[in-house]
Amino acid sequence: MLLARNAARWSRALALALFAISTGLSQPATAEIDNAALANQADSRNWAAWGKNFDEQRFSTLDQINKQTVSRLGLAWSLELNDVWNVSSQPLAIDGVLYFAVGYSVVHAVDARTGTLLWKYDPKIDSKKMRMAWGSRGLAYWQGKVYTGVQDGRLFALDAKTGQLVWETLTTEPGDNRYITGAPRVWAGKDGKGRVIIGHGGADFGHVRGYVTAYDAETGKQDWRWWVVPGNPADGFENKAMEAAAKTWSGEWWKFGGGGTVWNAMTYDPEFNRIYLGTGNGSPWNAKLRNPGGGDNLYLCSVVALDADTGEYLWHYQTTPNETWDFNSTMDMVLATVEIAGKPRKVIFHAPKNGFMYVLDRETGKLISAEKLGKVTWAEKVDMATGRPVENKGVRYEGGEALTWPGSGGLHNWQPMAYSPRTGLVYIPAREMAGYYNDKEIDPRTWQMDKDGPLGIAGFFDDVPKNAGKSSLLAWNPLSQTKAWELPTPGATAGGVIATQGGLVFQGQADGKFVAHDADTGAVLWSADMGVGTQAPPLTYEVDGKQYVSVLAGWAGGQMLLGSLSAQHGWVGREHPRRLLTFALDGQAALPASAAPSEVKPLHEPGFAIDPALAAKGKPLYGKNCTICHGTGVVAGGYAPDLRASPVPLAAPAFKAIVQGGALEARGMPKFDELSDEELDSIRHYIRLRAEEKPTLWSQVKAIWGFIVLMVKMELLKRGWIDG
Template sequence: MLLLAGRSAPDAAIQEGRDWPHYGGSTENHYSPLTEINDRTVSGLGLAWFKDINDGGSALSAPVAVDGVLYYASGSSFVRAVEAATGRELWTFDAQAWKTAGRKLRAAWGIRGLAYDNGKIFVGTIDGKLTALDAKTGKPAWSVMTVGADDERYISGAPWVFKGKVIIGHGGADFAPIRGYVTAYDQATGRQLWRFYTVPGDPAKGFENKAMAMAAKSWTGEWWKYGGGGTVWNAMAYDPKYNRIYIGIGNGSPWNRKIRSPGGGDNLFLCSIVALDADTGEYVWHYQTNPGESWDYNSAMDIELADLKIDGHVREVIMHAPKNGFFYVLDRKTGKLISAQNIVPVNWAKRIDVATGRPVENPEARYPGGKPAIVYPSPFGAHNIEAMSFNPATGLVYIPTMDQGRVYVDPEGGLKDWKHLDGQRLSVGTGAPPPGVVPDRPATSFLLAWNPATQKEAWRVPMPGIRGGGGTATTAGNLLFQGNAGGRFVAYAATSGKPLWSFDAQTAVMAQPIVYRANGREYVSVIAGARFASATGLPREWNYRTQQWRLLTFALGGKAKLPPANDEQPPVLDDPAFTVDPAKAKAGALIFGQRCSICHGAGAVSGGAAPDLLQSPIPMDHDSFTAVLRDGMLMERGMPRFEELDDQHIGALQHYLRQRAREVLAAQAAGRPGASTHRGLNEGQ
């Protein structure tokens, strides 16, 4: 059974699947009831049109399509409307978020999704604004700042719309002491209607409601000084039957519970799904996937709604695959656990106890007493932001899945002296692994078809690389669409996983596709572009300077062609007259790891999300490097300003980059791979 989302009385276009008005489609499940493109006709699918994206920054966004118009976002500021049948541009809106984002730009995430309702396009931007645009003209109807100007909260996720309201959360808990919340606004005016905090604040200041008073009993110490975390930076779902909005809540700030809540406790509502009354924002129920979490196992992944036949009875359920490696089926009315089963091998817990709803944990996974622990999954999670989808005809959920571990250990300086470090890329409260302590199996990724009613695997398809599968969309035509890190956009048979059609996108395709109709014809659209910070060991490595981000649109009989691919890797540059000082290079390595690796890659070898600095002449000239780093010359392109870096810091970075350039050049000359394949942590937000 389909559960139509976003409106209490869906119109015919949504009912029939002609429009894809929200992040998850006409339902919350990334599913289309359209059948013109199906398992028999998909071989005739071709590129109908494409548009290059040259706005800088990330474009890992899900478009929306309404009444023959396709709307899409790119970078940290841009929204465009085009004719869905032709790609002809109708309007462009530039939020100019870089002017007000400040340090928020350092989070490096672009706009991930839009929402349409009642003639408006809703978009959140990195500076924390929520803006309503007139869908016909692109002119702002209103814009509100949803966060504090200097609190380092930012928006990367899609808004959710329902009953004349629009709700938005935010990110930021991995970078600063943040307390999470979601806020609902009136669609017509932008007036704030209600706000729900996800973790309790300072008890001395009182609690906003009974839910916060209840949650505070599950925290210890002075957690509010660390913010607590619990940001709602990705998935939500609206349930019209119960008039509820379900929010998926993130990890703790810092990750390590021994710091933020030293006496233990569940730390509500971290890593939970919380059901709120859609009209008032009042707490209804919660289910916590990781009580007292310490691994960044947030529950910000898809929340999908369905009616499932389980043990002979039809149940109204929520389906959820958070980072922690388990697939959960919950009762939508009560929030009670129906079943849970791991989709990858995990070792942080033996199982989820159905009677209590709680995990049966492995105590060693909490890295007690400063002892390191190899824990599965890693902070990337078994499932991250790449959208899963549910097909009611097959009864299967399709999950972009990863199997990889991470070494967790307390920070080297100890728990007592730990603090958020100025400019640090992640403030997690964990330390570097001791030498020689590494995960005991290679990291892999795959597309998983999972039966939520039986909690069993139906089939799987291996993916290239350690995070190789993009977001998914499935249709009533027995199709599943998914891109991958190797540069292919593929249509699979939804029942079997058999590949039926593929397209060379000339770059990674990690965003989720959408399926819709325009002018009586069915289309599939997806944004293509590599969003990897570091080199990944793929058969084709992507380069920011030579790859091309694009919006691709397909239809039966499409005849468009992409320009020839440019797989050239620009050379690594060096200045033989530059003498590297090892001490300065060591200091520069720390600065790079704290501030630069999130975009430019671990070991200063980029995977395509940003320019490879070893191939750039800018770091070789002190004045040019200063203009970019300290003066913010490229902020409009999404390059943040680091005003705290003085000449000594910038010089240290120059020494580090020249040292790395020579190491890579030496490795290339010897026929060895020069790129580090280690990827930065927490690319999920």
């Protein structure tokens, strides 16, 4: 068996080499990507990590493409990726090869000059984990190996030349709610040992206690693990940090898990040999349920510094104590050395969901400054004496409901920001959207996470109108904590950004445009059609002395949830492309044809007799099982079909075969075999009710009036003129 595997590996490597020689293509990368390479911001030939370098500034020193030449930018090549559903991911570029993980962590290696596929590796996800449909946001590279996590909790390493599996390990427990979507990070500490670290998501799906784990980069053997929140005190504590954290919790939080997942932000600091973690929200969201006696709930919604060799806790700064709004701090963190009060300071720039920009001292964790980036109503300010937010009255839904800005989507979400040392500005894909929280029907004495839903607030099942939110590209001076400029972007969400020495900021938009902005003024200097919207961050790199800019384009991922707000651009259904686009000066390639944006027309079927009682039972079942892909209010906003326009729910046998029997698992539709025939029927009736529903003028007026009344009430509470 061993000889057979080695023979197959040698045969594949030989075939790749002969193919590269015969076609003039580069072989996959041979660069020694190590600490020296990842700490070298000046060398921008490669884009070798999630944020390019350890500092995660997403700033390239390349300037061949600049303000004067960007008008010559054209498509060099494109690669269609029609066999994956989600491409909201960050590629890497090393020695003329692009690596990216898309869909369910299917890793591709592509020649950066031509777009020719060199190899592909599919880890074959556990179908049960398809239900948490976010996809992979990125991967890591270290000394000839490519690393990424899988939705079902695995972490694996591939040989960068051949795509062969080197090692694989399960980072979670079989059958738990944890899953991986974020990119791992790799480094060598003071002890010289290479380590790869990964966290996980899942707190919004119930019973999850967050942690991060560091593994030996060569073997995959677990090295250390750090838990974010404490477990059951009766079982003892893993370390002093967990013992201290337990004093900030109350009730029996461990029964719910507590949350605190590190699903995105991790940054290695070679100057201090530290890992900085951005930690997640509480589980359940509602603090009254998980923490009835109050307390800060460490280390939720925090920046945490750990020793990179041992995982030992060093310091933390909590952005949202005892959070109750899904205000996680898992947004990217940027490391920089800047001059403050005439002296160089090593700092972290951090813009989490809660709407503030934080500047922290990297050595001590001390808060240097914090200011609102936009519309923020949950807190008046951050008190610089205590480092704590000054909350407004009523925002913790003391009276049973609250309306806040931002909402659970945050003012800044996972789409990464960039920092330019050239301009001194941070460029943030920002959004403005309210959050409505309601726990009127929740009784802490009887609430059960499995039965009543993992969030601990009333579920929202209705459509989200397309004018419910808006987005912008925000240029912010983090030292003066002032806005330099801001430009609106289409829709309620846009892609991550990069900045360059050429004075440019690149961003993909929801309307299908890829745009280059003047980094100093925000002016649009160039744009190109992608054929579909995107949330993915771009990258830039150099091959054979030529600068390229690449971006993954495709409409899927978290934006599928928000009904008409997500669907407004017309990227609905599988007919729109997923593709990798690469641009260079004087590029002459033609963009492949793609379907025009379209508006879904619900299927009208008078022969289907809707049972209102069944539809009412189906509404929460749809919300729990279907919304994440097919959209709230049965209005699809992404890759999955809009079920209002599908004939499948009209036929009970077909619906049963797909939903209960898994007939379309190969196309990414998971099997829900735990649903009974009666539950399936109720979901069908709810789908058909939504398909036939036509909002009346009166219903819209009532919705608007209710929204106004709630806003007035929140303002009166804030001013102390009424009690909650």
